[in-house]
Amino acid sequence: MKESYHICFTSHQEVLFRDEEDHGMMLNLMALRAYSSDTEILVEAEMSTHVHQNVFSGRPMEYAAALRMSYTKYFNQKYGRTGRFGEKYTYLLKVEGFNHQMVLESYILRNGLHHQAAATALGYKYCTARELFVEDIGLSSEKAAPLSRADIASRLPRHAEFPDEFQMGADGVFLRSSFMEIRRAEQFYGSPRNYLYQMNRLSDEDWTRSQEADHTGNPITLDMLEPGYEGSIDQLLRNENGRAFSRTRLQDMDVCRLIDKDILPGYGVTSVYQLTGSQKQRIARELYYEYHLPEAQIKRCLVLG
Helix, strand or coil: CCEEEEEEEECCCCCCCCCHHHHHHHHHHHHHHHHHCCCEEEEEEECCCEEEEEEEECCHHHHHHHHHHHHHHHHHHHHCCCCCCCCCCCEEEEECCHHHHHHHHHHHHCHHHHCCCCCCHHHCCCECHHHCCHHHHCCCCCCCCCCCHHHHHHCCCCCCCCCCCCCECCCCCECHHHHCCHHHHHHCCCCHHHHHHHHHCCCCHHHHHHHHCCCCCCCCCHHHHCCCCCCCHHHHHHHHHCCCCCCCCCCHHHHHHHHHHHHHHHHCCCCHHHCCHHHHHHHHHHHHHHHCCCHHHHHHHHCCC
């Protein structure tokens, strides 16, 4: 029997995504592993240090383990890395009740806002937020390239199995609308207007009280969905007004691009994992004094943990 779960896995010592290709591969592997495990993905958010998903599945841990293993294999091969990637454990929370489900989806879709990666929930690129109610809201939906099945297969891991309805964009990434249960996710909001309201409201006691009507246990709160987060949950909540976001602030992928494209060639290497400890320290000082980056950001982008 399929049930609803929140799945989250984290990597606080090193970033999960160094470039756009990494984000694309994560989506492709989500689609493939969901198909092979008969898992339905409703919404997801890919952050630099963690990934959130809401799925309906009878085998959620099997799905999560397969996804993590296949992405680790890809990442290790691409960057010359070895070993487990990210924290050991995968966080799993069973979700019951209509209001619990809606709140869970909302927190996931608003994750870019919480972590100062966007000024609004719909402004964050690496999540499902811009796929719900696209026609009613007036957003541009993803477009599929006219790729044949053979062309799609050539861009995926060998022997990958996928159904004909999976569509791929010109960038070689499966369209969320072709493999996620977007319509099912929309049902918990009821209307485009309510969806926009939930994406823009501030977390308050009303959100907590609404979940009591489900009679299914403790209400879902942001601190429950951020396992291992070392910062302030109160700060994440304050970020909901969007004022903490700055377009001039370098995000983790910006810093990784700076390191990988501009700095590494001067050291004669192609991956941050090929640097010596002293080289990393030298680059860390450069990033700190020239770009005034936070130490924690430098450490995870340079893998100095």
